[in-house]
Amino acid sequence: MSEKGPAIKISALNKWYGDYHALKDIDLQVDHGERIVVCGPSGSGKSTLIRCVNSLEQHNSGQIVVDGILMKDEASINEIRSEVGMVFQQFNLFPHLTILQNLTLGPMKARNMSKADAEERAMRYLERVRIPDQAQKKPSELSGGQQQRVAIARSLCMEPKIMLFDEPTSALDPEMISEVLDVIVDLAEEGMTMICVTHEMGFARRAADRMIFMDHGEIIETGPPDAFFNAPKSQRCQLFLSQILQH
Amino acid sequence: MRPRIFLSFGALVLLAGCSSGSGTWGWYVIDPSTPKGMSNISFLLSGFGATILLSLIAAGLSMMLGLLVALPGMSGNRWIRLPSRIYIEFIRAIPLLPMLFWVFYGLPVVLKSIGINVSIDAFWGAVLTLAISDSAFTAEIYRSGIQSISKGQTEAAKTVGLNYRQTMRYVILPQAIKRILPPLANQFIYIVKMSAFASVIGMQELTRRANELVVTEYRPLEIYTLLIFEYLVLVLIISFFVRWLERKMGADESK
Numbered sequence: 182m183s184e185k186g187p188a189i190k191i192s193a194l195n196k197w198y199g200d201y202h203a204l205k206d207i208d209l210q211v212d213h214g215e216r217i218v219v220c221g222p223s224g225s226g227k228s229t230l231i232r233c234v235n236s237l238e239q240h241n242s243g244q245i246v247v248d249g250i251l252m253k254d255e256a257s258i259n260e261i262r263s264e265v266g267m268v269f270q271q272f273n274l275f276p277h278l279t280i281l282q283n284l285t286l287g288p289m290k291a292r293n294m295s296k297a298d299a300e301e302r303a304m305r306y307l308e309r310v311r312i313p314d315q316a317q318k319k320p321s322e323l324s325g326g327q328q329q330r331v332a333i334a335r336s337l338c339m340e341p342k343i344m345l346f347d348e349p350t351s352a353l354d355p356e357m358i359s360e361v362l363d364v365i366v367d368l369a370e371e372g373m374t375m376i377c378v379t380h381e382m383g384f385a386r387r388a389a390d391r392m393i394f395m396d397h398g399e400i401i402e403t404g405p406p407d408a409f410f411n412a413p414k415s416q417r418c419q420l421f422l423s424q425i426l427q428h
Numbered sequence: 429m430r431p432r433i434f435l436s437f438g439a440l441v442l443l444a445g446c447s448s449g450s451g452t453w454g455w456y457v458i459d460p461s462t463p464k465g466m467s468n469i470s471f472l473l474s475g476f477g478a479t480i481l482l483s484l485i486a487a488g489l490s491m492m493l494g495l496l497v498a499l500p501g502m503s504g505n506r507w508i509r510l511p512s513r514i515y516i517e518f519i520r521a522i523p524l525l526p527m528l529f530w531v532f533y534g535l536p537v538v539l540k541s542i543g544i545n546v547s548i549d550a551f552w553g554a555v556l557t558l559a560i561s562d563s564a565f566t567a568e569i570y571r572s573g574i575q576s577i578s579k580g581q582t583e584a585a586k587t588v589g590l591n592y593r594q595t596m597r598y599v600i601l602p603q604a605i606k607r608i609l610p611p612l613a614n615q616f617i618y619i620v621k622m623s624a625f626a627s628v629i630g631m632q633e634l635t636r637r638a639n640e641l642v643v644t645e646y647r648p649l650e651i652y653t654l655l656i657f658e659y660l661v662l663v664l665i666i667s668f669f670v671r672w673l674e675r676k677m678g679a680d681e682s683k
């Protein structure tokens with residue numbers, strides 16, 4: 182609620198899956214308007230980290246404060262979720278609803294908005310992701326790139342302060358990646374606070390204020406894109422970047 | 429497949445009937461060309477209404493009860509899951525007939541002892557028993573249907589602010605219903621067949637009618653044969669409907 186504190190403050194966060202230590206003592210602060218790109222090898226805990234931010238995963242110890250709200254009970258989790266939008270690798274659109282219904286469901290049911298208002302808002306965001314003419318179709322009738330843009334619009338309809346992206350283009354055919362990234366870049370330029378897990382390094386250079394490299398549940402390296410790409414400090418990060426930039 | 433079995437069984441019975449002048453068969457009891465036979469037939473058929481009504485109400489209750497049992501059974505919290513698990517295992521283990529006796533003769537006593545004075549007649553005794561005993565199975569049908577919907581759907585619903593109830597109502601159940609309805613309709617066939625047990629507590633349904641006529645006419649073979657046909661027709665109609673439903677759901681799926 183207070184615009185002064187950080188957008189997200191994570192301290193000494195630990196997450197276990199049974200015996201597996203997935204996040205180890207993570208400290209991370211994200212300021213309002215800051216755009217962060219998280220990368221790292223598969224299984225390093227990137228998804229787990231951002232899923233903890235909106236409590237899709239429950240952490241075992243440490244603190245998460247989102248926009249001044251300390252995550253503790255169900256009420257605080259609901260409050261945090263209302264400020265945080267999320268876009269998934271697999272889109273997760275509601276297949277039985279039309280595109281328009283996908284977008285209006287949250288505003289109407291969770292925010293008690295009237296149908297007319299919700300639809301007007303939905304159309305506004307569909308235009309922003311450049312697919313206003315698909316409103317009456319079902320998700321399965323759209324291309325992957327279009328579906329992911331609908332998923333972004335669906336999140337935006339809740340007017341979140343923070344957006345989380347978990348590999349938003351990994352499930353897409355190569356020719357559709359840029360249409361989705363362009364939409365995310367637009368959002369970044371408008372000053373949306375965001376954490377984006379991605380291996381699209383061109384996008385990271387364009388949109389990120391700060392890079393985070395994770396490995397084995399730890400944040401190994403963090404810094405502005407220029408320094409991060411040109412002079413990575415840790416060996417693991419160097420190795421990872423050399424692998425990923427090869428292709 | 430089933431209509432063919434039906435026809436060949438019918439042919440067999442008719443054949444047996446025609447070839448026996450010796451008196452092993454006495455179709456006259458249900459010969460529609462005689463007034464006596466006709467009135468016997470209409471007496472037997474008059475059980476249809478009760479069987480159908482009993483089955484429908486029991487199935488409806490079982491569907492509601494099953495959902496109430498299935499939902500907590502999928503909770504992440506094991507203490508919420510536990511009662512539902514116990515209910516299902518417990519109910520599934522009780523044979524229908526003892527449960528029927530317990531509900532009909534025992535439950536009113538239990539209720540009375542806690543100050544609720546209701547008498548349970550044969551109809552509601554049978555409805556309750558069928559519904560409870562079937563609900564363990566409908567609960568499992570709901571569970572597998574709901575769990576077939578990907579976790580991503582629940583997560584997406586959470587991120588757009590829906591609570592548990594809204595997520596179920598607007599996101600999960602509308603998708604799961606396609607997987608749930610056909611097996612649920614199939615389960616209805618079991619209820620119809622099990623409803624025959626209601627005859628033992630005096631419920632005037634198909635089987636009870638047949639029993640009563642057997643007592644007065646002493647022709648069990650013919651009367652029970654007709655009784656079997658009555659159930660057969662009923663079940664065939666339902667399975668025809670189930671087949672239709674499955675096709676319709678399947679067509680929707682591929683759309």
Ligand SMILES: Nc1ncnc2c1ncn2[C@@H]1O[C@H](COP(=O)(O)OP(=O)(O)OP(=O)(O)O)[C@@H](O)[C@H]1O
Pocket residue numbers: 198201203221222223224225226227228229230
């Ligand atoms: N629900 C779960 N149960 C058990 N282990 C899990 C679960 N989810 C993730 N893990 C484990 O935790 C570790 C981190 O997973 P996470 O999904 O956060 O990795 P990631 O960095 O997002 O990887 P990827 O690039 O493959 O998406 C992995 O080793 C994974 O096997």
Ligand SMILES: [Mg+2]
Pocket residue numbers: 227228229347348
């Ligand atoms: Mg991941």
